[in-house]
Amino acid sequence: MSQNLHIYNTINRKKEEFVALNPPFVGIYVCGPTVYGDPHLGHARPAITFDVLFRYLVFLGNKVRYVRNITDVGHLENDADEGDDKIAKKARLEQIEPMEVVQYYTDRYHTFMDMLNVKKPSIEPRASGHIIEQLLLIEEIEKNGFAYEKNGSVYFDVEAYSKKYHYGKLSGRVLEDLYSNTRSLDGQSEKKNSFDFALWKKALPEHIMRWPSRFGDGFPGWHLECSAMSTKYLGEEFDIHGGGMDLLFPHHECEIAQSVAASGKETVRYWMHNNMITINGQKMGKSLGNFITLEELFSGQHAVLTKAYSPMTVRFFILQAHYRSTLDFSNEALTAAEKGFERMIEAYNNIDKIKTLDNSTVNIQDIRNKCLDALNDDLNTPIVIANLFEVVKNINSAIAGTESFNVENIAECKKLFDDFVFNIMGLVAETSSSGNEILSNVVDLLLNERIEAKKRKDFAASDRIRNELTALGIEIKDTKEGFEWKLKN
RNA sequence: GGUCUCUUGGCCGAGCGGCUAGGCACCGGUCUGCAAAACCGUCUACUCCGGUUCGAAUCCGGAAGAGACCUCCA
Numbered sequence: 001m002s003q004n005l006h007i008y009n010t011i012n013r014k015k016e017e018f019v020a021l022n023p024p025f026v027g028i029y030v031c032g033p034t035v036y037g038d039p040h041l042g043h044a045r046p047a048i049t050f051d052v053l054f055r056y057l058v059f060l061g062n063k064v065r066y067v068r069n070i071t072d073v074g075h076l077e078n079d080a081d082e083g084d085d086k087i088a089k090k091a092r093l094e095q096i097e098p099m100e101v102v103q104y105y106t107d108r109y110h111t112f113m114d115m116l117n118v119k120k121p122s123i124e125p126r127a128s129g130h131i132i133e134q135l136l137l138i139e140e141i142e143k144n145g146f147a148y149e150k151n152g153s154v155y156f157d158v159e160a161y162s163k164k165y166h167y168g169k170l171s172g173r174v175l176e177d178l179y180s181n182t183r184s185l186d187g188q189s190e191k192k193n194s195f196d197f198a199l200w201k202k203a204l205p206e207h208i209m210r211w212p213s214r215f216g217d218g219f220p221g222w223h224l225e226c227s228a229m230s231t232k233y234l235g236e237e238f239d240i241h242g243g244g245m246d247l248l249f250p251h252h253e254c255e256i257a258q259s260v261a262a263s264g265k266e267t268v269r270y271w272m273h274n275n276m277i278t279i280n281g282q283k284m285g286k287s288l289g290n291f292i293t294l295e296e297l298f299s300g301q302h303a304v305l306t307k308a309y310s311p312m313t314v315r316f317f318i319l320q321a322h323y324r325s326t327l328d329f330s331n332e333a334l335t336a337a338e339k340g341f342e343r344m345i346e347a348y349n350n351i352d353k354i355k356t357l358d359n360s361t362v363n364i365q366d367i368r369n370k371c372l373d374a375l376n377d378d379l380n381t382p383i384v385i386a387n388l389f390e391v392v393k394n395i396n397s398a399i400a401g402t403e404s405f406n407v408e409n410i411a412e413c414k415k416l417f418d419d420f421v422f423n424i425m426g427l428v429a430e431t432s433s434s435g436n437e438i439l440s441n442v443v444d445l446l447l448n449e450r451i452e453a454k455k456r457k458d459f460a461a462s463d464r465i466r467n468e469l470t471a472l473g474i475e476i477k478d479t480k481e482g483f484e485w486k487l488k489n
Numbered sequence: 490g491g492u493c494u495c496u497u498g499g500c501c502g503a504g505c506g507g508c509u510a511g512g513c514a515c516c517g518g519u520c521u522g523c524a525a526a527a528c529c530g531u532c533u534a535c536u537c538c539g540g541u542u543c544g545a546a547u548c549c550g551g552a553a554g555a556g557a558c559c560u561c562c563a
Contacts, residue, residue: 033563042563049563086561173559177491195559222561244563249492274563275494281555286562320512321502326495326556333501336513343512346526382503386511393528400520400528459522466524477526484526 003060007240008324008378010248010271011170015378020239021269026062027234028054029268031226031243031251032124034071035105036086039112040291041277041314041329042244042284048315048426049274049323049379050242051118055424056375067233068121070109072102073128073209074201074222085219088209098209102128112294115311117426123233127225131211134220134228138199140262147261150190152202152216156257158195165260170271171249197254199224223254230267231259241268245275246285274323279304281328292329306331309338312430316341319381319425340389345429347392348417350399357404362394364412371420384420391416443474447483 005018020026030050033043050068057064072087091098113120127134138154141147146161147154158167162175178195198221203210210217230238236259243252252271259267276283284291292302300308309317317337321327367387374383391413397403405413421427446465453461466476469485477484 031563034561037562040563044563046563171558172492174492178559245557246562249558250560276557276563278556283557283562287560288562291562317501325502328501330501332499332513336501338513340512380503382511386503389511396527397529402528454522457522463523470525475525478521478524479526 003062003376005056005060005376006378007270007272010273011268016270018239018270020062021237024062026057026064026240027238028057028064028066028240028242029226029230029234029238030066030068030121030241031247032068032070032121033105033109034086035102035109036090037105037286038293038295039105039109040284040286040293041297042286042291043109044112044116044294044314045277045318045323045327046242046244046274047113047118048116048318050272051426052319052381052424053240053242053272053379054119054121055426056379059419059424065123065234066119066121067123067125067230069226069229070102070106070124070126071222071225072106072126073098074220074225085207085209088207091208099128102126112298112311115294115298116315117311117428119426125229125233127220127229128209130225130229130232131220133232134224135200135213137224137228137231137258137262141199141258144261144264146257147199148192149215152218153190153198154200154215155191155196156199156221156254156261157192158197158257159193161257161261165257167257168253170256171253173249173253197221197223197250199258223251223258226251227255227258227262227267230255231263236263236265237267237269240270240272242272242274245273246283248273275326277318277327277329279329284329304331307335309334310430312428313338313341315425315427316385319427320385322378322380322382324378341427344388344392344421347395348414348421348429351395351410351413351417354395354398354405354410356407356410358406359404360406360409361404362398362409364391364394364409364416367391368412368416368419371416375424381425384425388416388420443469443485447476447485451482 003018006015007018008014009016028050030046033039050066054064054066073085085098087098087101091101094101138147141156142149142154146157148157158175161167168174168178175195179193200213200215200218200220202215203217203219207219209219211219230241241252241255256266256268259265276285278284279290279292282288282290292304294314296302296305297309297314298311300306313334317334318327320337320340367390370387371384374380374387377383394403394405395413398405422429446469450462450465453459453465469476473488475486475488
């Protein structure tokens, strides 16, 4: 069943028509967060990108099962498979149970994803809840001769694997290069080759996160969970696997190797990777310490922020760039997004103010088709937004009397916004609440006084009312009928 | 060092060989008592050097700069 959706498949480096394996069912797996720190802007990008994909596939009439995991064990400090588990480290630092760390940051993640209006995935599996599945996967890999045990740890044998399969097909890595490039790392490893990766790590006495296995007490390697859980919930072959570009290598490359080593099958049909958010041209990342948490962003509490930005401003900002482009953070860019989004919502709220005519000078259907084309072209949300601004202009012009809408246009317009802005792109009209009823009445009273003052030509009085209300954060708009106002957030 | 990617107007960002998005800012006009909002208009960019082509921001080659991955990161 063709739906004309084309997506860029990282594994072939080109756009391909999306054809579901078992239509109308679509399976998506996306790498979720490792819950050892507060969610930051970088987490928002894949969450929103794949949320839009999820929403759009549903919009197209598919039955989508969207799996996004929580990594709560096994993610080591560095991928030489040495060092500490990130969560265990945090737990020791704060003198709490690892699962308390996991619970806290999982809740935080959910809170902020809700604020960004990111839909909950169909299934949100945790690595620690799938230890058995991971151990079974190790059995398979070992049985097929692609793993070896050393001192209670089990490693994936990349060399053995690459004799039969192509290791590096996703990332374009060449094994020979890996030999020369990684050999310089410390030689005390248990691994045959430095590019081998852990499937299971022996737990040292001080490790608090540990599970029994026939190799002894230990914990699973980082890449294993995604292979185990995606297979469990989506099958040995499924449609789309997504994640950040930084996970391409080694994480996703290892996932492919593990799955192929275990089942002999290519599990994933379409690989999708979102690009990074940069700040001052540099990747915003945990390790660089230049990240801005979502809490800081929404509250404005960060040295580089000149003000707070609302969740929808952030969502709109992210959607204004294509997901495969880097997106540079700056106050100017955020402010521009904020104003643009406000204007768009304002237009939507004003649709009913249009006085319909018999004739029509606008073509909403044409714009609708352009929006669909844009989404079908690898989820090109910036083009969708550009087209929607055409409609914004149409609406404002119609109110100003320079364009004409007929009755159908009004309905088309509302449908367009409902489908694309709210439903597919998941934006929400943040109603800058007009406070309570008393406030509302008081402001109306003052503004009516102002109209009286204007009638008396007492402009000093009318300007004073306007200026003081403005100073209090109330935005006043004079209209032919009288006035409009709203609280400025 | 290896692999890969990017370089667009004041800023952010589309673009995938001709029709030269969009947002924000700026400037002029309309509206207004004056503003704000809105509308109309102006501003017209593609890092550099070669090449292909009737025609290139878009394709090819080279240079410069930036970034990502090769270590945890979305």
